[in-house]
Amino acid sequence: MKFNHKMIVEYDGTNFNGWQIQPGKRTVQGTLQSAISTYTREKISVLGAGRTDAGVHAIWQVCAFKLSKSHRPADLRFRLNQILPADVKIIKALHADATFDPRRGATTRTYKYYIAEKPAPLMRHFRYQPGQSLEIRILNRAAALLQGEHDFTAFCRRKSLKVDNRCRVYLSRWFRYQGALIYQVTANRFLHHMVRRMVGGMLAVARSKISLTQFKRYLNNKDEVRFSVPAAGLILTRVTYGKEPQ
Numbered sequence: 001m002k003f004n005h006k007m008i009v010e011y012d013g014t015n016f017n018g019w020q021i022q023p024g025k026r027t028v029q030g031t032l033q034s035a036i037s038t039y040t041r042e043k044i045s046v047l048g049a050g051r052t053d054a055g056v057h058a059i060w061q062v063c064a065f066k067l068s069k070s071h072r073p074a075d076l077r078f079r080l081n082q083i084l085p086a087d088v089k090i091i092k093a094l095h096a097d098a099t100f101d102p103r104r105g106a107t108t109r110t111y112k113y114y115i116a117e118k119p120a121p122l123m124r125h126f127r128y129q130p131g132q133s134l135e136i137r138i139l140n141r142a143a144a145l146l147q148g149e150h151d152f153t154a155f156c157r158r159k160s161l162k163v164d165n166r167c168r169v170y171l172s173r174w175f176r177y178q179g180a181l182i183y184q185v186t187a188n189r190f191l192h193h194m195v196r197r198m199v200g201g202m203l204a205v206a207r208s209k210i211s212l213t214q215f216k217r218y219l220n221n222k223d224e225v226r227f228s229v230p231a232a233g234l235i236l237t238r239v240t241y242g243k244e245p246q
Contacts, residue, residue: 109238
């Protein structure tokens, strides 16, 4: 019998080559698996709710793994956090139903992209710093076009395209908070590089490089978006399941 354990994980993605384990590279998944195996002396596989790219951060990544015996969540969290490096920690540990799958069971995922509106050296790994002012009214006009269900093929890396590239965006908006211009987006799923290309396209509109009409044409279109933004500034902030609030 296997016991399923669920964890909420936070990490600074700056020095990770993304979530997904890769031979010879430092990844969040690999780091977690190593720590759990060290403590439990079991060979395990950690499943995550999403595969964040290199340099992308998370404050609410959901993952799960199965062990041959049950552990008290509080003990598991405490012991693993003693083993894990400073740039990845377990925020919460829970027992999970045997059928719980953090990726397939997720109903929504939320990301935020942070842009510094003035120089912020201490936040260089967590905020994109374009060095120019941006009109939030124009950004929100572009953001509104992304809501609803669309084919986001144009916003995905070509080698990562799926058979079905349709996503349903529930929330897409820009707002200001504590010196940062923030884009918040919630969807049922995200494609590879999708958020970064969405933000890049919206910034291109705000900078008058393309029109709103041109931006709208990317939706349900196969033409690849040529605009993107750095990974620094992108944070996975929430994953929900079932009837949890979005």
